[in-house]
Structure formats: C-alpha cells, structure tokens
Amino acid sequence: MKIVVIKYNAGNIRSVCNALKRLGYEAEITDDVEKIKAADKVIFPGVGEASTTMKYLRESGLDKVIVSLKQPVLGICLGMQLMCKFSEEGNVDCLGIFDVPVKRFQLPAQNVDNLKIPQMGWNTITSVKSPLYNAQLENQYVYFVHSYYVPLCDYTAATTNYTISYSSSLHRDNFYATQFHPEKSGSVGEQILKNFLEL
Amino acid sequence: MLAKRIIPCLDIRDGKTVKGINFVNIKEVGDPVELGAWYAEQGADELVFLDITASHEGRKTFADLVGRIAENINIPFTVGGGISELKDAGVLLNAGADKISINSSAVRNPQLIDDMAKNFGSQFVVAAIDARCDENGEWIVTVNGGRIPTEKRLFTWAKEAEERGAGEILFTSMNHDGVKQGFANEALAQLSEMLSIPVIASGGAGSMEHFKDVFTLGKADAGLAASIFHYKEIAIPDLKAYLRQNGITVR
Numbered sequence: 461m462k463i464v465v466i467k468y469n470a471g472n473i474r475s476v477c478n479a480l481k482r483l484g485y486e487a488e489i490t491d492d493v494e495k496i497k498a499a500d501k502v503i504f505p506g507v508g509e510a511s512t513t514m515k516y517l518r519e520s521g522l523d524k525v526i527v528s529l530k531q532p533v534l535g536i537c538l539g540m541q542l543m544c545k546f547s548e549e550g551n552v553d554c555l556g557i558f559d560v561p562v563k564r565f566q567l568p569a570q571n572v573d574n575l576k577i578p579q580m581g582w583n584t585i586t587s588v589k590s591p592l593y594n595a596q597l598e599n600q601y602v603y604f605v606h607s608y609y610v611p612l613c614d615y616t617a618a619t620t621n622y623t624i625s626y627s628s629s630l631h632r633d634n635f636y637a638t639q640f641h642p643e644k645s646g647s648v649g650e651q652i653l654k655n656f657l658e659l
Numbered sequence: 660m661l662a663k664r665i666i667p668c669l670d671i672r673d674g675k676t677v678k679g680i681n682f683v684n685i686k687e688v689g690d691p692v693e694l695g696a697w698y699a700e701q702g703a704d705e706l707v708f709l710d711i712t713a714s715h716e717g718r719k720t721f722a723d724l725v726g727r728i729a730e731n732i733n734i735p736f737t738v739g740g741g742i743s744e745l746k747d748a749g750v751l752l753n754a755g756a757d758k759i760s761i762n763s764s765a766v767r768n769p770q771l772i773d774d775m776a777k778n779f780g781s782q783f784v785v786a787a788i789d790a791r792c793d794e795n796g797e798w799i800v801t802v803n804g805g806r807i808p809t810e811k812r813l814f815t816w817a818k819e820a821e822e823r824g825a826g827e828i829l830f831t832s833m834n835h836d837g838v839k840q841g842f843a844n845e846a847l848a849q850l851s852e853m854l855s856i857p858v859i860a861s862g863g864a865g866s867m868e869h870f871k872d873v874f875t876l877g878k879a880d881a882g883l884a885a886s887i888f889h890y891k892e893i894a895i896p897d898l899k900a901y902l903r904q905n906g907i908t909v910r
Contacts, residue, residue: 474754475729478729478755481730508780509780574852574878576857576880579661580826581661581857582664583661583662603734605782646733647733650733
C-alpha cells in the first residue's frame with residue numbers, strides 16, 4: 461500500500477509518519493502531484509495558519525489536486541479546517557470539500573470553568589460514526605490543539621464539547637477528517653489511524 | 660469536557676534522566692526514551708523533556724534524543740533547555756517535538772517569543788517562568804535554573820509572554836520546587852484568571868491531594884512533577900483515579 465503525506469508549509473509532519481511507522485506502515489512525504497494522485501491513501505496533516513497555508517496550496521496547485529482525489533483522504537487539524545468552505549482564521553476561502561465554515565471559539569461571558577483559547581489537551585469524542593470509528597472509540601479521549609472549530613453539520617462524524625458542541629471529525633465520500641491529532645492521541649489515536657489505513 | 664493534564668517532567672543531562680532537589684545533588688534515574696514510553700503507557704497526558712545542562716554549560720540542544728523520543732512516544736511532548744535562537748527551535752520541530760519551552764533566553768530577549776510564534780505557531784511555544792516569592796510577597800522572575808534574579812515580575816512577564824504569542828505558560832515556583840509541600844496555588848490561580856492561555860503548574864507536588872488542590876484552588880490546566888513520579892511515590896493511574904473520585908475531569 462502506498463501512503464503519502466502531503467508536504468506543504470506546515471509544522472510537525474514527521475509526527476504523522478512516526479505514528480504510521482509504529483503501526484508498521486511507511487509513508488512518503490511529498491508534494492509531487494503524480495505521487496499524490498497515485499497513492500492508495502493520502503494524509504493531509506497540518507499545523508499552522510489557515511490563510512497563509514491556503515495561499516501556499518493555491519500557488520502550488522495542490523488545492524485542485526486534493527479536491528480531485530478519489531482514494532481515501534484524511535485531513536488532520538488544520539488539514540480538516542482547510543477542507544471546509546471558509547475559515548474565519550484570516551477570512552479565507554478554503555477547499556470546500558465540506559460545505560461548512562470554520563469559526564473561532566468564543567469564551568462564555570461567565571467563564572466559570574476558566575476555559576482557555578486554544579483548547580489544548582485531551583477531550584472526548586462522542587456520537588462517532590463513519591468507517592473511521594468503531595463502537596469502542598465512543599467517548600474516548602483524544603488530543604486537541606486548536607482555536608477554531610467546525611460547527612455541527614451534515615458531515616459531522618464525531619462530536620466534542622468545548623464552549624459548544626462542535627464537529628471533532630467530518631466525513632463525506634472518500635474524505636475523512638479529524639480536528640484532533642490521532643498521531644498524538646495514544647492508543648486511541650493509533651486505532652483511528654489503523655481504521656483509516658484499512659479502509 | 661477537556662481533561663486536566665498530568666505531565667511528568669524528565670530532566671535530561673548528557674542524554675540521561677535526572678532529577679535534582681532544588682536543582683542540586685543530581686542523581687541519575689534512567690533512559691529518557693524508555694521512561695517516556697513507560698509514562699505514556701501509564702496514562703501521562705504529555706511529557707516535558709528539559710535539557711538542564713544546556714543553559715549554564717552552553718550546551719546546544721539534544722535533537723538526536725528528541726528524534727528518538729518522537730519515534731517512540733505516542734503522546735505530545737515539549738522539549739526545553741538552552742533554546743536561545745529560532746534555528747534551535749526549528750531543529751527540534753523537525754526532530755518531532757510538539758512544543759518547545761523557552762525560559763532564560765526569552766527573559767533576556769523577549770522578541771524570541773514573537774519570532775517563534777510567528778514562525779512555528781503559538782501552539783509550539785511554551786513560555787517557562789521560574790519565579791521566587793520574596794519576603795515582601797513579590798514574585799521575582801529568575802533565570803539560569805533559579806540562580807539569578809531579574810528585574811521582571813511573574814504576572815507582568817506572563818502577560819507579556821501571552822501577548823507576544825506564547826501558547827502556554829509553565830510556571831515553576833522556586834520556593835515550592837523540590838519541597839513537596841504543594842503547589843503555589845494562590846499565584847497560580849491569579850495567573851490562570853488573568854491569562855487566556857493554559858497554565859501548567861510546576862514545583863511542589865508531594866501528594867495526590869496537592870494535584871487536587873492545584874486544579875481546584877490553583878485553577879491550573881495541567882500539573883507537572885518529576886521526582887514523585889520517577890521514584891514511584893505516586894503512580895499515575897492511582898493519581899487519576901483519585902482525581903476522578905474528587906470530581907476532577909481526567910483522561
């Protein structure tokens with residue numbers, strides 16, 4: 461099986477490869493369009509800022525490539541947000557695979573739980589659906605770092621609560637996405653990655 | 660609900676784990692990669708690896724070790740110690756670190772926080788602050804492992820670090836560190852309320868109750884400790900069960 465991790469100006473791509481390696485899979489980090497198109501599985505990771513990253517994807521032509529992919533694609537964190545229609549981070553039009561906007565967390569006026577932005581740490585995923593999840597993953601903890609979120613929508617594949625209930629995972633056709641970092645979410649994250657690789 | 664985090668801190672010298680009592684009388688405890696993987700299995704939520712020799716011996720960062728840690732550990736980890744330039748941080752990012760912590764170098768050159776946040780994102784930058792409360796109740800920021808007091812004060816410096824783009828504050832009370840009598844909860848609560856970024860509490864953990872207190876009284880987002888975990892005085896699964904019984908959300 462050929463797995464590619466899309467290379468672009470984002471941080472810590474190596475973490476994803478390390479996680480795959482622990483599962484016994486080798487992945488290639490590449491921005492080569494032909495290699496991406498020919499892969500069996502494509503991972504679109506991401507740590508960074510939405511508008512500068514979108515600009516990079518457009519200039520490199522990767523935006524059109526990602527949208528056209530037919531094999532299973534997994535967007536992670538910023539990767540998931542960029543697969544949406546629009547992001548409030550830098551007010552930028554994104555790839556539009558999921559017809560839903562990305563919004564910034566707002567702290568409640570009475571912040572009794574002393575919530576912070578970004579959400580940083582471990583939170584649970586509930587109402588999990590899509591082939592990415594098996595029933596045992598319901599209510600398990602996964603690792604998040606983000607200031608922007610995707611509201612609940614038709615594509616929601618997992619729900620998490622932080623200031624509000626939002627989409628911690630999305631699914632449409634061959635496109636899968638997680639707001640959390642499966643590559644950093646211990647054995648739970650490894651199971652989710654394994655499920656993706658076995659699609 | 661977002662869980663409170665338990666973070667073992669591994670002090671590293673010459674590639675080996677150590678823990679100092681008030682940063683002196685260092686003893687060897689083990690291999691960082693092995694110990695880190697063991698903690699991850701035990702339920703640690705994150706790990707911090709601090710190269711404690713770096714700042715005063717001018718030793719450069721430990722990228723090779725970081726690479727091995729990243730290959731073997733499936734939870735997030737922060738590395739710190741002796742990071743004084745943007746390129747040091749870039750090397751550690753490429754080696755697989757999730758976050759870096761900067762301490763003395765940020766006090767000397769606050770612009771470093773802006774530069775790192777701009778280049779790598781705020782989520783990558785932990786501003787570590789070692790402070791000591793003087794006899795007048797004033798929290799003095801110190802550098803070089805607590806040895807040198809500075810002109811900076813804890814609360815104003817923490818706020819400045821946040822404004823410059825730090826993603827988290829790791830506050831160590833030098834009065835409490837190594838003493839095992841509990842965390843500096845009053846100062847921590849004040850920090851947590853004035854900042855909009857997470858606060859990691861460090862210094863003073865001696866019992867499970869101290870962790871309960873740091874999350875309730877101290878309003879911390881995460882609690883960090885070293886020796887009580889390394890010497891197995893507290894096992895992480897027991898600690899989490901205890902916190903859960905006391906109504907605190909943990910993983």
